[in-house]
Amino acid sequence: MSDSVKFLLDEREMPKTWYNINADLPEPLQPVLHPATKQPVTPDDLAVIFPRAVIEQEMSQERDIEIPGPVRDVYRQWRPSPLYRARRLERALDTPARIYYKYEGVSPAGSHKPNSAIPQAFYNKQEGVKRITTETGAGQWGSSLALAGALFGIEIEIYMVKVSYEQKPYRRALMETFGARCIASPSDLTESGRAILAERPDSRGSLGIAISEAVEMAAKRDDTCYALGSVLNHVLLHQTVIGLEAMKQLEMAGDYPDMVIGCTGGGSNFAGIAFPFLGEQLRGGRAVRCIAVEPSACPTLTKGRFAYDFGDTAHLTPLVKMYTLGSGFMPPGFHAGGLRYHGMAPQISHLAALGYIEPRSYNQLECFAAGIQFAKAEGIVPAPEANHAVRAAIQEAERCRESGTAKTILFNLSGHGHFDMQAYTDYMAGKLKDLVYDESEVAMALAGLPSVN
Amino acid sequence: MSDSVKFLLDEREMPKTWYNINADLPEPLQPVLHPATKQPVTPDDLAVIFPRAVIEQEMSQERDIEIPGPVRDVYRQWRPSPLYRARRLERALDTPARIYYKYEGVSPAGSHKPNSAIPQAFYNKQEGVKRITTETGAGQWGSSLALAGALFGIEIEIYMVKVSYEQKPYRRALMETFGARCIASPSDLTESGRAILAERPDSRGSLGIAISEAVEMAAKRDDTCYALGSVLNHVLLHQTVIGLEAMKQLEMAGDYPDMVIGCTGGGSNFAGIAFPFLGEQLRGGRAVRCIAVEPSACPTLTKGRFAYDFGDTAHLTPLVKMYTLGSGFMPPGFHAGGLRYHGMAPQISHLAALGYIEPRSYNQLECFAAGIQFAKAEGIVPAPEANHAVRAAIQEAERCRESGTAKTILFNLSGHGHFDMQAYTDYMAGKLKDLVYDESEVAMALAGLPSVN
Numbered sequence: 001m002s003d004s005v006k007f008l009l010d011e012r013e014m015p016k017t018w019y020n021i022n023a024d025l026p027e028p029l030q031p032v033l034h035p036a037t038k039q040p041v042t043p044d045d046l047a048v049i050f051p052r053a054v055i056e057q058e059m060s061q062e063r064d065i066e067i068p069g070p071v072r073d074v075y076r077q078w079r080p081s082p083l084y085r086a087r088r089l090e091r092a093l094d095t096p097a098r099i100y101y102k103y104e105g106v107s108p109a110g111s112h113k114p115n116s117a118i119p120q121a122f123y124n125k126q127e128g129v130k131r132i133t134t135e136t137g138a139g140q141w142g143s144s145l146a147l148a149g150a151l152f153g154i155e156i157e158i159y160m161v162k163v164s165y166e167q168k169p170y171r172r173a174l175m176e177t178f179g180a181r182c183i184a185s186p187s188d189l190t191e192s193g194r195a196i197l198a199e200r201p202d203s204r205g206s207l208g209i210a211i212s213e214a215v216e217m218a219a220k221r222d223d224t225c226y227a228l229g230s231v232l233n234h235v236l237l238h239q240t241v242i243g244l245e246a247m248k249q250l251e252m253a254g255d256y257p258d259m260v261i262g263c264t265g266g267g268s269n270f271a272g273i274a275f276p277f278l279g280e281q282l283r284g285g286r287a288v289r290c291i292a293v294e295p296s297a298c299p300t301l302t303k304g305r306f307a308y309d310f311g312d313t314a315h316l317t318p319l320v321k322m323y324t325l326g327s328g329f330m331p332p333g334f335h336a337g338g339l340r341y342h343g344m345a346p347q348i349s350h351l352a353a354l355g356y357i358e359p360r361s362y363n364q365l366e367c368f369a370a371g372i373q374f375a376k377a378e379g380i381v382p383a384p385e386a387n388h389a390v391r392a393a394i395q396e397a398e399r400c401r402e403s404g405t406a407k408t409i410l411f412n413l414s415g416h417g418h419f420d421m422q423a424y425t426d427y428m429a430g431k432l433k434d435l436v437y438d439e440s441e442v443a444m445a446l447a448g449l450p451s452v453n
Numbered sequence: 454m455s456d457s458v459k460f461l462l463d464e465r466e467m468p469k470t471w472y473n474i475n476a477d478l479p480e481p482l483q484p485v486l487h488p489a490t491k492q493p494v495t496p497d498d499l500a501v502i503f504p505r506a507v508i509e510q511e512m513s514q515e516r517d518i519e520i521p522g523p524v525r526d527v528y529r530q531w532r533p534s535p536l537y538r539a540r541r542l543e544r545a546l547d548t549p550a551r552i553y554y555k556y557e558g559v560s561p562a563g564s565h566k567p568n569s570a571i572p573q574a575f576y577n578k579q580e581g582v583k584r585i586t587t588e589t590g591a592g593q594w595g596s597s598l599a600l601a602g603a604l605f606g607i608e609i610e611i612y613m614v615k616v617s618y619e620q621k622p623y624r625r626a627l628m629e630t631f632g633a634r635c636i637a638s639p640s641d642l643t644e645s646g647r648a649i650l651a652e653r654p655d656s657r658g659s660l661g662i663a664i665s666e667a668v669e670m671a672a673k674r675d676d677t678c679y680a681l682g683s684v685l686n687h688v689l690l691h692q693t694v695i696g697l698e699a700m701k702q703l704e705m706a707g708d709y710p711d712m713v714i715g716c717t718g719g720g721s722n723f724a725g726i727a728f729p730f731l732g733e734q735l736r737g738g739r740a741v742r743c744i745a746v747e748p749s750a751c752p753t754l755t756k757g758r759f760a761y762d763f764g765d766t767a768h769l770t771p772l773v774k775m776y777t778l779g780s781g782f783m784p785p786g787f788h789a790g791g792l793r794y795h796g797m798a799p800q801i802s803h804l805a806a807l808g809y810i811e812p813r814s815y816n817q818l819e820c821f822a823a824g825i826q827f828a829k830a831e832g833i834v835p836a837p838e839a840n841h842a843v844r845a846a847i848q849e850a851e852r853c854r855e856s857g858t859a860k861t862i863l864f865n866l867s868g869h870g871h872f873d874m875q876a877y878t879d880y881m882a883g884k885l886k887d888l889v890y891d892e893s894e895v896a897m898a899l900a901g902l903p904s905v906n
Contacts, residue, residue: 006529008464011457076459077537077832084530088604106559108832110871150829151541170874177828177877375630376603379530379561418563418871421623424630 005087007249009080016067019240021275021347022233023063024282029233029350030321033308038452041318049218049226053123057234065237071119074151078106079241083249089377090397097400098255099393101413102246102273103380109174111383111415112269113144113229116238120227121148130223131155135185135210137164138337139171140383140415141229146180156180157224159187159213162205164337171419185210192216192314206330207341212314219316230266231311231320231345239272242412247276250410259289259396261411263388264301264359265338267292267345273412275347278356290357291396292348293388295367297435298331300324300344301352301359305446307453309343319450322349325437326445332435334364335423336384342445360392363434367391368427371417383415384423458540460702462533469520472693474728474800475686476516477735482686482803483774486761491905494771502671502679506576510687518690524572527604531559532694536702542830543850550853551708552846554866555699555726556833562627564836564868565722566597566682569691573680574601583676584608588638588663590617591790592624593836593868594682599633609633610677612640612666615658617790624872638663645669645767659783660794665767672769683719684764684773684798692725699863700729712742712849714864716841717754717812718791720745720798726865728800731809743810744849745801746841748820750888751784753777753797754805754812758899760906762796772903775802778890779898785888787817788876789837795898813845816887820844821880824870836868837876 022029031040046055057065067075086099104112124132132154136142142158149156158180165172165184172182185205186193192212196203203209211228218226228235243260250256260277262270274290281287294301300323309324311317323344325331331340344352351357364384371387373394374380382390393411400407417424426432475482484493499508510518520528539552557565577585585607589595595611602609611633618625618637625635638658639646645665649656656662664681671679681688696713703709713730715723727743734740747754753776762777764770776797778784784793797805804810817837824840826847827833835843846864853860870877879885 004464004529005526006464008461011459011461073458074832076457108834147832151832169878170871173874173878173881174834174871176881177825177834177874178832179829372630376632379527379600379604379631381561381627381630418623418627419874421626421630421872425622425626428626428629 005085007083007252009245009248011076013248014072014075014080015241015244017064018067018237019244019276019279020060020063020065020237021279022061024279025350026282026354029346033319033452035310035315035318049215051123051127051129051225053126054120054234057237058232068119068122071122074118078108080245081106083246085253086378089374092373092377093394093397093401095397095401096404096406097397098406098408099397100250100410102242103413104242104269105380105413105416109140109144109147110418111140111144112239112242112272113141114147115241115272116229116235116268117144117148119238121145121152121154124225125152125154129154129225131157132225132227133157133159133214133217134227134229135159135207135214137161137207137340139164139168139175139419140338143171143174143178145227146175146178149180150178157217158182159185159210161185161207161210162203163333168419185213187213190216192316195314206313208313208327211312212316215312215316230268231343233347235268236271236275236345236347239268240275242272243274243276246273246410255408256286257288257410258407259291259409261291261293261389261392261409263339263385263414264292264294264344264348265341265385267348269412269414271345271348278351291392292352292357292359293392294359294361295334295336295339295388296361296363297334297437298340299361300342302361306349306353307449309449311343319452320346322346323352325442326448328448329442329445332437334435335420335432336364336388338385339388362388362391365432365434368424368432370394380413381417382413383417384420386414389413458538460536460705462698462701464529466701467525467528467533468694468697470517471520471690472697472729472732473513473516473518473690474732475514477732478803479735479807482799486772486905488763488768488771491772502668504576504580504582504678506579507573507687510690511685521572521575524575527571528694531561533698534559536699538706539831542827545830546847546850546854548850548854549857549859550850551859551861552850553703553863555695556866557695557722558833558866558869562593562597562600563871564593564597565692565695565725566594567600568694568725569682569688569721570597570601572691574598574605574607577678578605578607582607582678584610585678585680586610586612586667586670587680587682588612588660588667590614590660590793592617592621592628592872593791596624596627596631598680599628599631602633603631610670611635612638612663614638614660614663615656616786621872638666640666643669645769648767659766661766661780664765665769668765668769683721684796686800688721689724689728689798689800692721693728695725695865696727696729699726703863708861709739710741710863711860712744712862714744714746714842714845714862716792716838716867717745717747717797717801718794718838720801722865722867724798724801731804744845745805745810745812746845747812747814748787748789748792748841749814749816750787750890751793752814753795755814759802759806760902762902764796772905773799775799776805778895779901781901782895782898785890787888788873788885789817789841791838792841815841815844818885818887821877821885823847833866834870835866836870837873839867842866
């Protein structure tokens with residue numbers, strides 16, 4: 001085991017391919033269904049809103065998919081990202097566990113999201129797309145796509161959940177600084193938005209509604225495509241650069257994880273760090289516990305149903321088989337906007353259903369407490385989303401202390417909290433509460449699942 | 454010349470010593486004077502508020518001063534920081550110039566300030582100091598010392614200029630997340646603060662006042678020392694790690710700067726990048742233009758007087774020979790809080806007076822425009838302070854285009870703007886104006902300079 005605290009890969013060792021877990025699944029994924037016909041979607045169906053290269057990746061069974069040169073050129077600005085051994089945190093916890101974290105906050109947008117925004121913008125540009133629409137909740141994805149749009153010269157139009165639009169003006173300013181257009185959702189620009197506003201004029205929006213608006217606007221215009229920041233196979237694929245790097249870095253450290261931990265909203269950062277290790281296991285290699293951590297107030301994997309559902313509120317997206325709380329469910333307003341989504345990536349859902357992924361949920365107060373403990377020890381203030389992973393890592397390290405076992409824990413610190421200091425302010429002032437979701441609302445939303453199930 | 458855009462030093466090449474420009478000055482600095490006796494201060498005078506190791510560094514004539522192991526251990530978390538070739542900006546400007554920037558925003562506090570906060574906290578801890586007081590304006594320095602305090606287990610008490618305390622709650626939250634105590638200045642905790650409040654109950658504070666309060670509280674208590682984030686020799690010394698790294702990185706790039714550019718408030722980040730190169734020149738090596746960029750609304754180097762003055766408003770600090778607008782001058786409230794200081798580092802002032810440093814000033818609107826142009830090309834949103842350096846680099850690159858000469862430009866991107874998005878919001882909304890300082894106020898402040906001049 002090395003004595004270092006930082007493991008930096010040489011640029012030349014940055015992965016040249018992403019890892020596609022579809023190639024190693026013990027059973028194939030259920031097909032994606034067309035929302036109208038309920039038949040498996042074809043590439044042509046998807047071409048209304050996605051460029052061909054992205055559709056190919058979405059459906060590919062190839063294990064290793066090449067990262068294009070121009071994408072690698074941009075990645076190189078902050079990648080390979082550092083892997084740290086959290087020695088100061090280990091000392092503070094007095095644990096025999098070895099805690100490593102991969103830090104994705106070093107990207108110019110402050111999170112892992114550019115790992116997929118950059119290739120998505122690149123493929124769109126390559127196919128002559130003029131404009132990309134998307135949605136954003138807390139703003140991590142929106143600002144990453146705005147950044148990618150600026151670098152590749154492509155217009156970005158972002159439907160931002162209204163509550164975040166109002167509460168997070170600085171995230172908005174970041175997107176606008178990169179030249180993107182930011183619209184509060186629900187808006188009166190789309191049929192989906194107008195329908196919501198007609199019913200509930202005071203709607204504060206949701207990711208599900210914002211997705212409907214962005215998809216609608218992409219489908220309507222020939223020169224416009226749509227981009228999603230999580231959930232879909234190609235997004236998870238792009239994020240595997242995280243785990244592939246971490247694997248090489250742990251090799252430098254002379255170590256291998258007993259468990260890999262990530263927070264899960266749509267699932268992209270968790271998949272990004274966990275899939276390369278899980279793939280090893282699926283191919284007969286070393287086994288690893290993969291712990292997916294979600295908020296107790298939006299417990300998709302721990303309390304949801306594994307069923308076909310829509311990705312959005314207006315039911316414009318295809319139907320995917322996933323863990324879901326029902327597309328009609330509106331999660332309460334806790335401070336990890338990136339985790340407020342009714343569904344979960346089909347690949348993660350599938351692997352969780354098969355028992356390869358261990359879901360877990362925490363309340364927000366314990367997550368903020370963990371985040372502050374981490375900040376004091378390691379000097380980095382995590383995003384509220386990432387605090388869920390921190391909480392799990394600390395709990396596992398504490399279990400190691402109690403049992404006297406020296407496990408190796410790897411977690412993904414998916415982003416920094418610089419744009420989330422209001423949440424920390426509220427937490428420190430004692431103004432935050434643990435929120436509970438409305439069980440009857442989930443029951444109703446699940447009762448409304450499409451008839452294909 | 455290399456084709457890369459990023460030049461990363463191996464950790465083993467991180468400098469083991471800081472560079473002390475005192476060893477190479479063509480004429481020695483004027484002595485620092487005791488505020489009461491007007492005689493040169495002794496180490497014992499300074500020991501009331503500084504640890505011995507810091508005083509030794511402040512007065513040292515040694516060229517290379519060792520960076521202690523525990524400081525290097527913390528530096529290693531983000532150092533060596535990356536040097537980038539701004540190829541996308543070069544293309545956008547259509548310039549034959551080669552533009553490089555050293556990026557200090559990768560530190561956990563988001564700026565260059567931890568380079569000095571870490572060693573200062575270390576030396577204090579080593580000498581058994583329990584608590585450090587300091588001041589902060591925009592909050593870059595305060596959050597860096599808060600970080601350092603958390604890592605070394607030392608209490609941090611921060612007097613934050615009231616206008617920033619109110620306008621920048623997120624910076625305050627960052628300091629508090631690291632466990633520091635943050636007090637709006639002027640406060641009623643100190644005699645200096647009470648005196649100001651008695652005269653002007655609605656005072657919004659200034660760096661000069663906050664320094665007075667922090668110094669007073671350190672002098673009063675045996676277990677407490679004071680730390681300054683700029684101006685003094687030892688602070689500039691610690692920052693030279695920036696330029697020393699940049700030198701090795703430019704060597705990797707096969708290049709050497711024709712000019713080195715930094716923004717200047719108290720002078721620490723400018724000195725950090727420029728002094729190692731200037732030292733080369735002073736020792737008979739290659740000449741380099743060193744361009745110090747300040748705001749037109751606080752034009753210390755370009756319009757101030759080179760004279761003995763106090764560092765603070767209440768006249769508790771020693772007298773130093775520096776460019777100053779007078780310690781009674783209150784700069785207008787432009788959006789680069791880190792550059793709102795009446796004085797300038799004595800070493801920089803001395804070298805500017807001798808003609809080795811080229812001062813320049815810009816208004817804030819042109820600096821924000823430059824910052825946004827930079828963000829769109831390079832993907833990083835600079836702090837408003839750093840925009841001054843960006844503005845100068847772009848102007849020099851444009852001159853290269855006009856004259857058809859391929860100069861090498863190096864500038865310091867001292868920090869990111871994640872905590873300054875309100876300023877960008879205001880700028881994009883057309884709400885910012887160029888501010889002018891009050892010339893009669895400067896005349897009055899200069900007329901009030903101490904009689905030693």
